[in-house]
Amino acid sequence: MSPSNTKLAIFPASGALGTATLQHLLKPNQARPEDVVLVARSPEKLASYQKLGVDVRQADYDDASTLVHAFDGVKILNLISYASIQHEHRFNVHKLAIDSAISSGVSHIIYSSLAFAGPPTSTTTVAQVMLAHLQTEAYLSTIHSQNPTTFTYSIFRQGIYAESFPIYTAFFDLKNPRGERGDGKVRIPHDGEGPGGMAWVKRDELGEGTAKLLLEAFNYHNNKRVDSPLPFFFNSTLLLSGPKSYTLAQTVSILANAGSLPSSSSGQEEPVQIEQVSIEEYASQPIVQNSLDYGGGTIWPALWATAFEGIRRGEAGFVTGTLESVLGRKCEAFEVTVGKMARLGREEGK
Secondary structure: OOOOOOOOEEEEEOHHHHHHHHHHHHOOOOOHHHHEEEEEEEEHHHHHHHHHOOEOOOOOOOEHHHHHOOOOOEEEEEOOOOOOOOHHHHHHHHHHHHHHHHOOOOOEEEEEEEEOOOOOOOOOOOHHOOOOOHHHHHHHHHHHOOOOOOOOOEEEEOEEHHHHHHHOOOOOOOOOOOOOOOOOEEEEEEOOOOOOOOOEEEHHHHHHHHHHHHHHHHHHHHOOOOOOOOOOOOEEEEOOOOOOOOHHHHHHHHHHHHOOOOOOHHOOOOOOEEEEEHHHHHHHHHHHHHHOOOHHHHHHHHHHHHHHHHHHHOOOOOOOOHHHHOOEEEEHHHHHHHHHHHHHHHOOOO
């Protein structure tokens, strides 16, 4: 590592998780703006941070030439995954970014993975969305094993965002709980029951936890002595889950209540409930076709549906106390998060 490599970076920095992370990272008494590099495909979205003294740079996963010097001067990189469920292309662009970072002198990469695959020790999945993540995790481990004194890494399997409930519920709309057909049926290739579930977690809390550990890694590298012990998350996989696992049926019930309609368990009229359908019927729904339109082309919905088998097998419902330990407090419950989302939506609709 070059002596000039002194900064910490986030890439991509303008997406939902990157924004949540950098907002906490740049709070008072956290990282100094001059120590931070934000790399994004659309750097104009980060203009307000540039005014604070942050180094804002342009790079795009899909343009290899932009990655060559994107991480120059960076010591610690938070690499957030490419937004797609494609396997080969997604891994290939991750690999390119990792190789570019190491060539620029980055000595520690914190990779923001996904909390599928079950426990943090698991390296298998049936969910298409997790395949490139696992391959990226393995690649980072291999680089460390080949360069144990010069390169370290951390895998943060980021919990399933509470805010992402639509993609697991056929795009349930809190403003229109009865759906496009008006019958209150959530049509997915899953019966909604356990044992598998979703350990939902608020995205802002994931950003906060990631920022705290990113800063800890940065401070370690800047102040370490020969005998300094490695931080607990170096060369390790952390699963940053929510505090509780909810079945999809419980999830829909909570969403229905937040949207001010009774769920199927209420005994009232107009229940909102899951109707299990085939993958083909799920994928053919117009709302699914129109909403799952990036990164997979016309085959996206069917590929995405493999996530439901992962949920059925417990891949997305494994709960750890790691995030709460990092934050030093209890995480916000799913009911609270979606309740706030529903109220905000109603206020915006006035």
